[in-house]
Amino acid sequence: xxxxxxxxxxxxxxxxxxxxxxxxxxxxxxxxxxxxxxxxxxxxxxxxxxxxxxxxxxxxxxxxxxxxxxxxxxxxxxxxxxxxxxxxxxxxxxxxxxxxxxxxxxxxxxxxxxxxxxxxxxxxxxxxxxxxxxxxxxxxxxxxxxxxxxxxxxxxxxxxxxxxxxxxxxxxxxxxxxxxxxxxxxxxxxxxxxxxxxxxxxxxxxxxxxxxxxxxx
Numbered sequence: 658x659x660x661x662x663x664x665x666x667x668x669x670x671x672x673x674x675x676x677x678x679x680x681x682x683x684x685x686x687x688x689x690x691x692x693x694x695x696x697x698x699x700x701x702x703x704x705x706x707x708x709x710x711x712x713x714x715x716x717x718x719x720x721x722x723x724x725x726x727x728x729x730x731x732x733x734x735x736x737x738x739x740x741x742x743x744x745x746x747x748x749x750x751x752x753x754x755x756x757x758x759x760x761x762x763x764x765x766x767x768x769x770x771x772x773x774x775x776x777x778x779x780x781x782x783x784x785x786x787x788x789x790x791x792x793x794x795x796x797x798x799x800x801x802x803x804x805x806x807x808x809x810x811x812x813x814x815x816x817x818x819x820x821x822x823x824x825x826x827x828x829x830x831x832x833x834x835x836x837x838x839x840x841x842x843x844x845x846x847x848x849x850x851x852x853x854x855x856x857x858x859x860x861x862x863x864x865x866x867x868x869x870x871x872x873x874x
Contacts, residue, residue, distance in 0.1 A: 658818055660831045671800025671817045673732070674758055677767050677774040684773035684812035686753025687822070688804050689724040690797045691716045693731065693738070693759075693788040701785035713790035717743050722751030725810040729797035730759025734777040736787030737762035741770070748772045756810060756817055758800040759788070775817050841866045 661669050691713060705711055709718075717739075720726055726747055728738045741763035744755050754773035760780025761767060767774050784790075794806045802819050804810075809820040820828050842856050855862040 660828050660835065661818070661820070661824075664824065666821070668802050669819045669821075671756065671758065671775070671802055671819070673777050674756060674775050674800040674817055675777070676812070676814060676816075677761065677764050677776055677779075679814070681768075681773050681814075682771060684725065684754035684775075684810065684817070686723050686725040686810055688727045688806055688808045688810055688819070689716070689720045689752075689793070690727050690729065690795060690799075690804055690806055691793045692729045692791050692795060692797045693784075694791050695731070696736075696785055696787050696789045701789050703783075703785070705785065711790065712793055713739070713743075713784075716790075716793040717746050717750075719793070720747050720750055720752050723753050725753050726755040727797065727799050727804050727810060728755070728757040728759065729799050729804075730757050730777075730788060731798075732758045732777065732800075733787055734760035734780045736760075736782045736784045737780045738776070738784060738788065741766040744772065744774060745770065754810070754812060756799060756812070758798075773812055775812055837870065838866055841869055844869075 658670055706714060709715065716726065730738045738757035738759045739761055744767055747755065748770065756775040758777055760778050761774065761776050762781050764779040796803060796805045804819055807822045809822060809825040811818050811820060838858060845855055
């Protein structure tokens with residue numbers, strides 16, 4: 658997010674979206690989006706799922722290896738965005754994870770899947786009570802951020818950030834370099850160093866860091 662901020666991007670971190678459970682694997686993959694609008698009682702009935710063209714079910718059978726299913730649930734966690742069976746299906750298709758700004762049901766089972774899944778909070782009520790699946794692989798909002806198909810989603814124990822696709826590679830390299838430098842800074846802090854002169858980086862601290870890195874590899 659710091660690297661994004663330096664490029665003028667202020668709103669790429671998904672708000673109120675959290676890992677389903679601790680110890681989940683980290684996530685990285687390209688966005689495959691699904692959009693919900695509010696449900697309507699004459700359309701959103703259980704029989705609607707029998708149609709193989711139902712947008713939610715079609716999305717699950719369309720997502721490709723390395724993609725993250727990102728669901729725009731309008732921040733509404735009253736009804737489930739999906740459950741463990743659908744998430745197992747995308748996992749078996751090679752998906753890289755799943756994200757909703759609403760909630761998933763069957764979260765005890767999802768936590769046991771060793772598959773990266775992020776949500777606002779658990780939600781047991783079936784989705785059609787509140788959600789109508791409208792379309793997929795279109796630009797959406799999730800957690801207050803814009804997500805375009807093909808953007809790169811990165812998730813860890815804190816949450817999820819969206820990288821614009823055309824910047825993802827340079828952001829990855831810069832972030833890796835920043836992390837390496839901050840590893841060195843933490844060592845200096847633990848040794849009693851003051852922050853001025855090392856954080857942010859100075860010409861002198863850069864030289865010391867590069868010498869340390871050359872020794873450490």
